[in-house]
Amino acid sequence: MTGYCASRLVTGVLGWNGHCLRAPSTVPLILQIRNTFILQRRTPPGLTKKNKRPKLRSRHYVYDLVEDTNLRKQENLNVILTSYVQGFGVKGDRVSVKPKLAYEKLLLPGLAVYATRENVKMYEESVDKEEKTPAFSSASVERTVGILSRQILAVVMNLETEWTLQPWHLRISFRKAGFIVPEYAIELPEEPIKGPNLDLEGKEFKITVTINKSETVPVRCRIHHWSTNPGDRLPYVQDHWQQTAEPLFPDNQKSFQSDQ
Missing domain, CATH: 3.10.430.100 (Ribosomal protein L9, C-terminal domain)
Known part of the structure; x- marks a missing residue:
């Protein structure tokens, strides 16, 4: 009778002779995530003497969450258009849009660059007024x-x-x-x-x-x-x-x- 091989971490398949063939286990992919939490001690420690280490008890390691920066409302990004984009403007226009929209629709496709001092100066010098076509009275x-x-x-x-x-x-x-x-x-x-x-x-x-x-x-x-x-x-x-x-x-x- 052929035995049944089961494992939570190793994938097994049955070969031609009924034996369990084991594939090499996969190593979980660990990615670094940048999270910032602002905490506050529930019990502040007392004053310490000069050149002495503070005496901390277990109650001093209890923290209260003040703010989760991941939930903070993100400010709009200022970008400069490198070409005409429908609904936004023409080449050289400086627009302020939400970060997600800026990354997906403008920055990643190469339709805009960050509005840094260097880019602002470069596009002010290079963009010609006649190139701003089609010319509409507003972006919308x-x-x-x-x-x-x-x-x-x-x-x-x-x-x-x-x-x-x-x-x-x-x-x-x-x-x-x-x-x-x-x-x-x-x-x-x-x-x-x-x-x-x-x-x-x-x-x-x-x-x-x-x-x-x-x-x-x-x-x-x-x-x-x-x-x-x-x-x-x-x-x-x-x-x-x-x-x-x-x-x-x-x-x-x-x-x-x-x-x-």
């Missing part, structure tokens, strides 16, 4: 343009009172969608949109939003009528932004087809 503009260009804004209008679409209607609609857009940054179509008109229900039109008075982005909008009387309300359309809509102005038919 490109991401904001991408989000707004994919947005289909629901413009809810009254079914009972006559109205003419104004920028403040769009401002409220943007606020409902989670965007803060001032009225002066909203440009409506040249042809006025008036209602209530059920022929406009669910139809799509475009407006232009100006970001930081510099960049412009077209935003798709759809008219939805709403009534204070529950009996007059239109049926609710689930996920209307996933459905194809007719353009409010026939001249925009080609532009809507290119966006879809």
